[in-house]
Every structure is written in C-alpha cells, then in structure tokens.
Amino acid sequence: MPSDVEYSPVGEGLGMRDYWLYVWLRRAAVIAAHVTGLGLTLIISLLSRPGTSLFSWHPVCMSVAYCLCMTEGILLFSAERSPFCFKSRKCKVRLHWFCQALVLIAAATGLGFMLASKNVSELPHLVTWHSWLGISTLAATVLQASCGICLIFPKLLRLSSSPLRLKLYHATCGLLVYLLATVTVVSAMFSDWFQATVKGVAWWGFLLLPLFPALVVMNQITNAYLPRKKITS
Template sequence: MEADETADAAKPDHLKPILKGKKGCLQRLCAFFSMAAHILAILFVSYMIYLAWPFSSLFSWHPVLMSIAFVFLMTEAILFFSPDSNLVPKASRKTKLTYHWIINTTALLCALAGLAIMVINKERYGKSHFTSWHGLCGVCTVAYTCLQATAGSTLMFPKLTASLVKLADLKLYHATSGLVLFTLACTTLVLGLFTDWFWNTAHGSVWYFCIATVAWLSLVIMNQITQAYLPKSFKKPSQQY
C-alpha cells in the first residue's frame, strides 16, 4: 500500500485524478463481486435444499451438507477478511479470527457428516467407494480440510511455532494453502454438478447458474487472497509484513 502511494505521488499532477478514478472504479467493482458472492452462496445452498426436500433418502443430505460446508460456510469464513465485502467491518482482527475458525470448524463438521453419509449409503446398497472423479476429489477435499484446520490451529498459539517459522510466514502459508483447498473444493462441486443425481433433479438452465456461482466464488476468493498476500511475497524478507 505504501509503495503504491509513493508510486502515485511520483506521477504527474494531471494524471493523479485519472489514476484515483480508476482505482475507485476497480474498488467498487471488486466490492460488487464480493457482495454478490454472499447472495450467490445463499441461493446455491437454498437450491440444493430445494432439490433434496423432503429428505426422503439418506443420500439427499449429502449434497446439502457439502454445499453448506464449502459454498456457504467456507466462503463466509474467508470473506470475513475481505476489505470489500466484510459483513462485520467494525470487528477487530481478533474477533474476525474467532469467527473464521468457528465457522471453518462448523464447515469441517458438515463436510465430515456429508462424507460419512456417502460412505454409509454406499455400504447400504453394496456399491464401491470413490470410483468417480467426483468421489475421489471429494474425499481428497475433506482430507485436505482436516489438514488445513489442524495446521491453521497453530496460528492460535504462535509461541509454539515461533522457533520454527515466523508468524507472518505461517499466515502466508495458511492463506496460500487455503486457496488451494478452496480451488479443490470448487473442482469437486463442479464435478458434482455432472452426477446422475443432479442431472435427474435439477431444472434446465439452473445448471448454468450453479456452474456460474461456483466460478464466481472461486474468482472472488482467489482475488482476495492473491491481492492480500502475493504483493508481500515479492518483497525482500526485511520488507515483508
């Protein structure tokens, strides 16, 4: 941020209003995309609940729990740190961190429940486990979520890892790993939209809305994390954070 301000100050005076206007437009556009992500996540989960209603089978809980975990809860947990669409802008960083780990823990529990339901349902009907790309990516996503949560918990006790890695570096690793996890989750979600269950229950063009929603969320989260951490990763060690 300071480097950007210094660079802007070096620009000719007649260009400064133009640069400021471009930054303002870009910021408003990012804010629109990020705020829309909240609405799209709710609509996506609501539609999954609608498709699964009245939950007459055990399997019907699987897509609902997974969409709640990764489309709604994990997205919201990350957006708590968004400068453009944070729903609790006046909260302190410590409070945001508390919200972040509570909501992500809830997401993990929903994901584990969704995975357990899938395994039980397969056992009930004597079917093989994880034979599709959706199933393989799904179990990898849940396993990765467990690892991410375990590693992320070390950020709550920085003194335990102070002798091994700097806190600033640990935050960078956690955010980067989180982006990989969210990308893997979105890949699993997209593959899930090609399953027989979704094709047989979804309604026409709504499929395109679901695909667009997953793409929208992934772009918003990718932009947030890269904008927050990539500029720092290119600085000299003494200048970082």
C-alpha cells in the first residue's frame, strides 16, 4: 500500500505562495543570509590580518570554509531568489559538490595552520571548548561528504535505501553539520584572540551574525523535507 506521506516544500497546495508579503520576506531572508555569510567571512579575514602569523590564516580558512562555502553550497538549492536561480538542478548539484570540496580543503588548511602555530609556540592542543568543537565539526564534515558520495553512487556501492530516503538522510545530516559548525563559529567569539580584537557592542553583533544564516538554512531544509499528508481532491 503506498504511503500517505511525501516530502515536499511546506506550503505547497496550501495557498502560501499567493501571499506576496510571505514570498518577499522569504526572498529577503535568503538574500540576507548570502550577504551575512559573505560579510562575516570578509570581516573576519580583515580582523585576522592574514600573513602576520601562522595563526592569522586559521580564522580566514575556517570562515571561508563554513561561513561562505558551506552556506552557499546549501543556499543554492533554495526555492527563493538566489544568485544561482537561473541554473538547472544538475548544475546546482555540481556546484554543491564544488562548494563542499572547497569546505574540506579550506577547513583542512585552517587546521594545518592551527597545528603549525601551536607547535611553533609550543602550546598544548585541544585545551578549549572551541578546539574540541572544531575537531568534531571537521570530523562530521568528512562523514557528511562520505554520505554525499553514497548519494552520488548508490548502485556502485550497492545501497539498499531508495534515492528519496538517501536524500532525506543527506539533508538531515547536512543540517546537523551546519548547526554544529555554527556553534563552533559562535564559540570562536569567546576566544582570547577574538575578544581582544572585537569589544563592546560590536562583539554582541558578531555573536548574533552566524545565527541568522543558520535559521535560514534550517528553514530551507525542514521545508523541503518535512513530511505532510497528501491532499486528495
């Protein structure tokens, strides 16, 4: 007997698209998430002053990986207005692969600079919550990339799950990885380096900035894969 539950965008068939204010607010939120991810990456890169030390490259690489590449890699699938809205689904998937590959490369590079900086300074590793969260995020990112490979080559890997179910698992795990990355970025705001660089009201602004793209990404993924009852006429 066929299932009476399907995965499709929330609001489909419910008349939500007829409300122009709802539509434009969603579009504005997605555009703001793009701007926030890019702006946060640029500002952190400027504050880090890359090249002044080995450590200075760590915030740059990590912000490029998670604030920019991972955010864009997910938001390009948004049904709302996007810089990639004119691209086909197949092209979006390829761009998603490319963005996630950049995430892994930039994150691994940032980790390398951090390890080198600690070794040169003869400081201990993994002594803060941020460092443990960072390692956990990087490990989760690698696992999520492996899930993506399974989604690309299900027949070659002889997976029994249906493509729809694999997409659901991939999207759900991707959301968890992105939320973990957001927590890691927020924890970086409490580091000695960041608190010495940014103070006062500006610090509170930086603390809130990573949360906005996370809310937009969470809304996008849950809307795309939230189960609902089929509406029959």
